[in-house]
Amino acid sequence: MSDAQVVLFGIGEMASLARFYFEHDSAYDVAGFVVDDEFAQAENFEGLPLVALSDVTEKFPPEDFRMFVALSYRELNQVREARYRTLKEKGYQLVSYISSKATTWPDLITGDNCFILEDQTIQPRVKLGNNVMLWSGNHIGHGTVIGDHTYLSSQITVSGHCEFGQRCFVGVNASFRDFCEVGDDVFVGMGANVTQDIADGSVVVAKGSEIYSADDRRAKALKRQYFRLKT
DSSP, X not given: OOSOEEEEEOOSHHHHHHHHHHHHHSSOEXXXXXXXXXXXXXXXXXXXXXXXXXXXXXXSOTTTOEEEEOOXXXXXXXXXXXXXXXXXXXXXXXXXXXXXXXXXXXXXXXXXXXXXXXXXXXXXXXXXXTTOEEXXXXXXXTTOEEOTTOEEOSSOEEOTTOEEOSSOEEOTTOEEOTTOEEOTTOEEOTTOEEOSOBOTTOEEOSGGGOEEOXXXXXXXXXXXXXXXXXX
């Protein structure tokens, strides 16, 4: 058995795409898939073994296999965070994927279970937390810190020395002025221009870059619409 065997959590579009990236652009071979017990309704997915979460340590022992949580941003990244924590508790080492087509520097710091796709420009002194996802084509300015479980879509411009909290979601084509501080659980809509610090739980929309506080009815409605989040 290869030392580079990885199992993917999930059987959705994200898992299929993660398999492609791992198999075409990493040292890892994908050995199988795992899902929550109620979704384990077949023995295989895409021709590989599919096992229930309750059986995963027996089928894929953590001393022999690595794990990657291939989930998206549902419930403002909370589902991905929960499965990340569950698999860590089961003793798995969670691996990251960083595209060979991303531009990075040797001082880049990344946590585990990160998914960094192609055509990134990640400047020096950047720190990415655990379970961070950066879709393709972003600019991450020097000295920026991105907190755990945060998801950035495509074509986002983050100027230097910005700081993002945990479980944030940033939509396509958003941009951030330098030295912005973005709190936890913030939703920045596509095309928004962020020029000031953002408090925890806020929602930023492109029209006038309006910011709704966490308890604003519009913020709650947008989170329900996009993330099925119960607020």
